[in-house]
Amino acid sequence: MTDIAEKIEQTSVEPSVEQRLHDSxxxxxxxxxxxxxxxxxxxxxxxxxxxxxxxxxxxxxxxxYLRDDQLETVVTSCAHNCGSRHMLVAHKKGDVIVRLSTDDGRYQHNGVVGKDTFEEPQLRACLRGRSYRSRLYSAERLLYPMIRVGARGEGKFKRASWDEALGMVAYRMQELKQKYGPTALLDQSYAGASYGVLHKSDQIEGLLGRFLGMFGCRTNSWSVPSYQATTFSSRMTFGTIEDGNEDDAFAFSKLIIMWGWNPAYTFHGGNTFYYMRMAKQRGCRFVVIDPIYTDSASAYDAWWIPIRPNTDAAMMAGMAYYIFANGLQDQGFINRFVQGMDRETMPNWAQGQESFKDYIMGWSDGVPKTPEWAAQICGVSAQDIAKLAHLYATTKPAALKASWSPGRNAYGEQYNRMAAALQAMTGNIGVLGGCAEGVGKAWHAEGIAYPYDEFANVWFASIKSDRWAHCVLNYPNVKREEIGLWPRQDELDGVIPNIRGIFWQGSDWFNQLTNINKEISAIKKLDMVVCMDSTITPSGIWADVLLPIATHFERHDVALPWYKGHYYIHRPKVIQPLGESKTDFQVFTELAYRLGFGERFNPKATRDYFHNDDAVDEAYLRDWWEHKVMPHQGVTMPWEDFKRHGVYKFKLPRPHVAFQDNVEKGVKWATPSGRIEIFSTTLAQITDWTKTQYGYYIPAIPKWIEPWESLNHPLTQKYPFHLISPHPRWRTHSIFHNIPWLRETFAQEITINASDAKRLGIQTGDTIEVWNDRGGIVLPAYVTELCMPGVVVVYEGAWMDLDENGWDLGGNPDFLTNDEPSPAGGFAYNTCLVTLRKATEGRVHRPGWDVKATARSQVFRRDL
Known part of the structure; x- marks a missing residue:
């Protein structure tokens, strides 16, 4: 806080944070x-x-220490994509937040302290959310606009006024559009730091897409790093990504298979553990399929099945064979609801083509996908594959939760489609306690408070998100399939975008996409890079213009649940924005006025909105509540009461189960056939794959396809370890990396199996170099038996910190990952071979930019 105060005082921003703290x-x-x-x-x-x-x-x-009766209490929420967005309660004195707590049951209607029921559970924040005060007042807080003065990436900036910074951005935008055309500006907005119904950073519905679309110059980033393979699978199979149950449905499961899922770290619904604990108490059995033994496996006393990374589809194929061979499939469910599971359920127009059963039994290619066949690929014994298949097929209801992580692989869509086939063939779709997830999006929230505009979110080219660097480096000699170019119905179809500038809004994607060294080469060729964030991030270091954005504590909005959960949380402006911070909506509105479409971009505001947003934001949010939430969702609570309570928890008439009405009431699925499509009508009818956003052939049924890197690949002679990079517990991607409280609890490290470590002479705490042809990183070792041999684990999201030789001393695994396009758009984060050794003399790991806040968790671990 002292560092921030000194910066503010030096720049004559009055009053200073320190003065405000003292006065308040x-x-x-x-x-x-x-x-x-x-x-x-x-x-x-x-x-x-x-x-x-x-x-x-x-x-x-x-x-x-101030007592509660000396503080004002304000209900607000978390803001990030951690797997939920739960309640935070800010305790403040004047204009300073002095501590944060969370839901204790009292806030819904006239609740009482301690209320926590099955229908209305408490929305408790995790350690990340409760640590947010450290991020709000962090040394990296961006307090005023800055313009680059050194080389790009050097991290040298000068302070600028808003008028100077926005004037420069508006001028460059017009120049680039005029010179290079409507594809010159790349939209890399994502929901990292600015996600609400009004102040929204999002690829599809966000403010940046609205702004650049109205400006008439936008190349869109169409693929979502977390779950694009899963999105593809769900849309091909079910016709929607709303394939998830609300988490209370887990309480009714008799078997839960957590395939690549560690809900202790990534919830996919904030009260997941609450309901899964109920299932455990009712006798539910748990299975974990994962290369590492996770905290979730320990918590539920699960049967752990270690599996070679990127071989999940093969193991699932072996399970399908066992189920078919033993007649354990739910044939009645298949006949009523499924297309292409077997020859009898193939559509008339596709008779003679390969069904799923034809492939699995080997009738079409001569290779039966037996458990023994699968065992050779995935490293799981044939006996265990058969045992799990029998358990899943004979336990009713059973939830196969196919999480996103195994889909973040080359051909990851085949894993997700194979999981959907298992869910369908066992009849576990549309039943309470079963599971159809994929994407897992459940209860539908009303997500947008600003008005629709026919020019909003228009794009003139759309490419796979992590192929922008390939496009920039190789332009114009780029094939459309290399970048996942989305088809259009006009003269721009097939035209390779000439990207000359990037906007990052609520997005640290430069730190988070695959093959960062390739991004570094590409960004040096651009003419403009704008970063809009509340914190100076690694992406910001590579920007030309830094625009300080108010945090969710400093603007008025409403929080949405994240894929799971049925509630809204009011987010008032808890404190005034620090320094010269503005909201995203304020910034885009002012830029829109400078570019000639301000009134259309923000129709409720005048240009004075840049200086006073309170009344306008209130008007948008009230309209959203009264004209969307109340009439569409049966809410009778007035807006003023919602603000007073701070939260609205919906009481559903029954647990929300995806596709329950399809099964019980005969509602058609949203696929071309109206059925669950294991044989995809859409994929089977494509004749020219280069004219699709996928670019490359995708089979009409789920299949095992050998990835380009795995422990079965000859490349292991050079790079013998398979690296996976799951989500950490102590960060949300890269958010919260700069919070010392969390880094003192969890270290950025590489997890190595004890037998591999012994062979290499490595002990816990040793500094390790990890590298392949794409880059190299440095970080400490953690030696354990809880990781299978040949596999190493480095959690994603660490802030990059390059030395003079290009080694990342922060330990970011995306210097090692591959940006090659997986056909359905999935990101191949977990398709990555590496080698490693003890670090050479003089090469050190730097856990954070504030070096003194070194993570110390390894001190409490015992060497193995």
């Missing part, structure tokens, strides 16, 4: 000391010969 808390150390010392003297301490002179006291070790 209204604390008088001298009076406090006088009263304390007087009491001490009365207790007889003076008789010990201590000379206590209050008037000479200049400091005190601890500030007095």
């Amino acid at each position: 808390l209204n604390l008088n150390r001298r009076d406090f000391l006088k009263s304390s010392l007087t009491a001490a003297s009365a207790a007889g301490l003076g008789g010990l010969g201590l000379s206590l002179v209050p008037s000479d006291s200049q400091a005190f070790a601890y500030e007095p």
Whole structure:
């Protein structure tokens, strides 16, 4: 906080954070000391010969701790894509948040402290959310606009006024559009730091897409790093990504298979553990398929099945064979609801083509996908594959939760489609306690508060998100299939975008996409890079213009649940924006006025919105509540009451189960056939794959396809370890990396199997170099038996920190990952071979930019 205060005071921003803190808390150390010392003297301490002179006291070790009755309490929420967005309660004095707590049951209607029911559970924030005050007041907080003065990536900036910074951006935008055409600006907005119904950063519905679309110059990034393979699978199979149950449905499962899912780290619904604990208490059995033994496996006493990374589809094919061969499939369900599971359910127009059963039994290619066949690929014994298949097919209801992580692989869509086939063939879709997930999006929220515009979110080219660097480096000699170019119905169809500038809004994608060294080469060729964020991030270091964006504590909005959960949380402006921060909506509105479409972009506002947003934001949010939420979702609570309570928790008439009405009431699926499509009508009818956004052939049924890197590949002679990079517990992607509280608890490290470590002479705490042809990273080792041999684990999201030789001392695994296009758009984060050794002399790991806040968790671990 002191660093921030000094920066603000140096730039004449009044009042300073320190002054605001002092004035708001209204604390008088001298009076406090006088009263304390007087009491001490009365207790007889003076008789010990201590000379206590209050008037000479200049400091005190601890500030007095403010009681709740001295603080104002404000309900708000978390803001990020951590697997949920739950309640935070800000306790503030004046304009300073002094601590954060979370839901204790009292806030819904006239609830009482401790209320926590099956229908209305408490929305408790995790450690990340509760640590947010450290991020709000962090040393990396961006407080005023800055313009680059050094080489790009050097991290040298000068302070600028808003007028200078926005004037420069508007001028460059017009120049690039005129010179290079309507594809010159790349939209890389994502929901990292600005996600609500009004102040929204999002690829599809966000403010940046609205702004660049109206400006008439936008290349879109169409693929979502977390789950694009899964999105593809769900749309091909079910016709929708709303294939998820609400998490209370887990309480009714008798078997839960967590395939690549560690809900202790990535919830996919904030009360997941609450309901899964209920299932455990009711006798539910748990299975975990994962290369590492996770906290979730331990918590549920699960049967752990270690599997070679990127071989999940092969194991699932072996399970399907066992189920078919033993007649354990739910043939009644298949006949009623499924297309292409077997020859009898193939559509008339596709008779003679390969069904799923034809492939699995080997009738079409001569290779039966037996458990023994699968075992050779995935490293799981044939006996275990058969045992799991029998358990899943004979336990009703059973939930096969096919999580996103195994889909973040080359041909990851085949894993997700294979999982959907298993879910369908066992009849576990549309039933309470079963599971159809894929994507897992459940209850539908009303997600947008600003008005629709026919030019909003228009794009003139759309490419796979992590192929922008390939496009820039090779332009114009780029084939459309190399970048996942989306087809259009006009003269721009097939035209390779000439990308000359990037906008990052709520997005640290430069730190998060695959093959970062390729991005570094590409970004040096661009003419403009704009980063809009509340914190100076690694992406911001590579920008030309840094625009300080208010955090969710400093603007008015409403929080949405994240894929799971049925509630809204009011987010008032808890404190005034620090420094010269503005909201995304304010920034885009002012830029739109400078570019000639301000009134259309923000129809409720005048240009004065840049300086006073309160009344306008209130008007948008009230309209959203009264004209979308209340009429569409049966809510009777008035807007003012919602603001007063801070949260609205829906009480559903029954647990939300995806496709329950399809099964029970005969509602058609949203696929071309109206059925669950294991044989895809859409894929089977494509004749020219280069004219699709996929670019390359995708079979009409789920199949095992050998990835370009795996432990079965000859490349292991050079790079013998398979690296996976799951989501950490202590960050949300790269968000929260700069919070010392969390880094003191969890370290950025590489997890190595004990037998591999012994062979290489590595012990826990040793500094390790990890590399392949794409780059190299440095980080400490953690040696354990809880990771299968040949596999190493580095959690994603660490902030990059390059040395003079291009090694990343922060330990970011995306210097090693591959940006090659997986056909359905999936990101191949977990398709990555590496080698490693003890670090050479002088090469060190740097856990964070504030080097003194070194993670210390490894001190408490025992070497193996």
